[in-house]
Amino acid sequence: MQEPPFSCKIGDTGYDAFRESCDSGGMEECCVKGTTIAAISTPVGSGGIGMIRISGEEAIAVAERVFHPYGGKELDKQKGYTGCLGKIWDGDEPVDEAIAFVYRAPKSYTGENVVELSCHGGVYVMQRVLRLCLKHGARPAEPGEFTKRAFLNGKMDLVQAESVMQLIQAQGDAAMRAALSTRDGAVSREIEAVSDVLLEQAAHLAAWADYPEEDLIPVDETALQAALAQVEQRLQKLLATCDGGRVVKEGVRTAIVGKPNVGKSTLMNLLAGEEKSIVTDIPGTTRDVVEDSVRMGDLVLHLYDTAGIRDTEDVIEQIGVEKARNVLESTDLVLAVFDSSQELGTYDWEIMETLREKPVIAIVNKIDMPRQLDMDAIEQRFSDVVALSARSGDGMSRLEERIREKIHVDKLDASQPILSNERQRAAVAAALESVTLARGALQGGMTYDAINVELDFALEALMELVGKRVTDAVVDQVFHQFCVGK
């Protein structure tokens, strides 16, 4: 007798068979990415060495996509319990130097393949490395998941297991509390608001599909497209805020403004710690907008020196102000430098006027020289004023402190927010991907049932964060919103 095309077991569901039938066109892999997880596994103190642990079947493959050993020997060829030095890459861009330790299943903490990447970067480099791992196939580990896996893979005894259960619950509760706390509340609220927009569209599509004979308001493709565009934009924005802003991810765009020869270049070099621009007493030696990136603890400052010196004084000031304005358009922080040894000039007043809306730290330079400056005027205008001498370095530590305060970096707690943020971030990123795909499919003329699949994916990702199920929510919305039935 002919072999049945399907094997089908009771208690199973014929699903395998069904899947085979869907696969029968010789499609390539349809398997899910294994559940390889990653997380920052050391309590991350600012500036300390941190470790990112990747665990799961794909751990080594994931690590290989972000880490390139100096020796050129692929990680996959490394034996267990060995480490090697190399670099973390984000595409073409080097991120950090790191040591990768490879553990092969079952001889690892979790009993799975494990790679531990030890980097020297601070919190934000660590976060970036973690994100790279997530981008390349890992998913963020749940609270206690490494330990849970260790237990499930028989790496722990039963007594330990008891405490693991309690630990997980405690951490789950903590994460839930964190999500409800005021600080994360804004993110949660925005996620819910975005979900609501998606939900409304999903419900409309559902009602339209489930009640074909009701004279419901027809699905308006333009409105759907607009809603998706809106959601896409909000998710993108959310993604940025999930990061603690572009500031954290890409560094702080910092403009140094001030009249010629106020000491901007000296200050910049001091911050950068090395001589990059030529410093002289003659105005006009800085040729263009100078850019440099400096690290200040966990923080990267991208410095923009705005001076451009030409001939006559009037022109100088003219050009200087204009340049300053241009750069100011896109900066996160302004360091406005004033000369303690001179009275406030037109240029200084112009600057003070221009900077009204910006986060500014006023720097009164050259305090080692006799003071001519009207400090009251400065202090009236700016809430943050630091007096220093760029030449001698006096007052520099105060400046650093003030910069960190100004962008709230030292208020970021190191480990927990990153963990919960990573989950939020992964969910938001997944939702964004689906919404973008949905938009594309809609433009491409795909039927709405397919669009709906993407909307479901997006909603699922977002609603998981608030502990709801998509299908229930959509059905409830249909009944709430539409007049349907016999």
Next chain:
Amino acid sequence: MEQQAIKEYIAESVDVAVIGAGHAGVEAALAAARLGKKAVIFSVSMDAVANLPCNPSIGGTAKGHLVREIDALGGEMGKAADAVTIQSRMLNRGKGPAVHSLRAQVDRTRYHSYMKRALENQENLLLKQAEIVDIRVENQAVRAVVTAMGAVYPCKTVIICTGTFLGGKIFVGEFSQASGPDGLHAPTRLSESLKQLGMPLRRFKTGTPARVHRDSIDFSQLEVQKGEDPIIPFSYATHIPPENAVDCHIAYTNADTHRVIREHLHRSPLYSGVIEGIGPRYCPSIEDKVVRFQDKERHQVFVEPMGLDTKEMYLQGMSSSLPEEAQIQLYRTVKGFEKLQIIRNAYAIEYDCVDPTGLKPTLEFKHISGLYGAGQFNGTSGYEEAAAQGLMAGINASRLIDGQEGVVLERSSSYIGTLIDDLVTKGCQDPYRMMTSRSEYRLLLRQDNADSRLTPLGYEIGLISEERWKMFHVKQLMLEQEEKRLRTATIAPSEALNERLRQLGTAELRTGIKLAELIKRPQVGYGDIREFDSSRDDAVGADIVEQVEINIKYEGYIQKQLAQVQQMKKMEQTLIPEDIVYQQLDGIRLEAREKLNRIRPCSLGQASRISGVSPSDISVLMIYLAQQKGQAEGMQ
């Protein structure tokens, strides 16, 4: 006046006793008898077998999927509907394959006759017109059922399919009386028996519009709605499709209608608080619609014939529990209904049902072995939802007797699986209707591939004949070959083809391209380019071409959903022992512990769907299960 004590007698021992012969009961009894069990089916009236007390139609969105799935597993509903269809349409054409749904207008009396004959012709099956008043249970297992006249039927399993009959009470304005649908007798004594078995009953309500005389309608004022030719049958075994024999019509309510309704609202039992039952959200009465959606200027009314041998017409969309006087007034405000004559008035009906979270996914009661519930008794609504549960209950009752494992369909396999999982995991707060939006796997669970999904299982269960199994193989083989052909064969550019592609608004071909690649374009249907497909085999049926086309066109989405299924699979396959003591699991929060203890999910997957159970709770549960497993292995 108290009756004299009834003298009981032992009537006949059976394997499976089915209480009620509606859509759930019929499927349950047929399945059990076909699986070789001696079965008996009871109905308060043999004239009420497979009655359609509401709309004279089978299928509709998601319901059509259910009928296809019932058929793929070896149930009867699809064949019955095909045999008595008088008009049919594929709903949602153009909205995508996931939501295509068949809906057929059927002849109500002929549907009843067909099903009654099917019962009569079935080997191993007894038909009894009797009211069951008691279910006897010993040691937490069913032993017998007892009729009102004292006949005791010792039995191994019982399936309760009482529909809207149990404790039925109808409402028309101030008027109310104990009654089942269509004026049939409503049993009440079984409710007492069930309460004594520790089964808390609750009241749900539903309603139905009036049946009116065709000659009293001015059809010239109505829009006509024709059937779709050729009819696509429900059953994969129906080879000669039925033909469209009647038209339906559409009318509209207006401001006058809504005024009459508002004027009489105080006389509605629902608004005056007389009805305690919870009504379905999706099936509001016309007064509900007017109250809830005040800004809507008109509501649709579908005029559907009740059959070929009658002039009764069903007015879908006009369900009401207003007084008869108000009904006449409000119906006659509709254009075309000015002289309307009501034959049977609209009414609301309230009935006893259970909380389905008391059931296992096999539909057996958790606390009484051998006792099953199916259909509206379980809190659902609709003929198709009832039939689906009846079929599964009939299968599982039979398997219980044989000591076999129950059949539980996963959500990813079917709408039936989704329906039952929803019921037993989440319960329902109002009568549950199947909708495509209830499934997270819509693009997998299509009506076109129900046989691919379920017929192998139906065969293994024993409800698919050898002949049908062979047919199935042939079809699967053709599907496979056709898909392979479309994926490998190329189509060459030609002036004519490019002209066609231009018309369709898609890019022209410069070089040859795989047919599948061309079909993947959203603008292109296979039908559009079929004439240019030189390697086609005209013997390949339209159903096959359609299914293959969907598989190709929606490949990406299908893959995505399959990946989702795969992710859930491990959770679904991790079983939770029946005797687990949740109170001991300190790591789980109190609320979750209480819910888990009440629902007692069978698998981690099911546990994860219970509202109020968090991912951390599931993690803890997972660890606990692994720990238990470790201990058990350690002892060995």
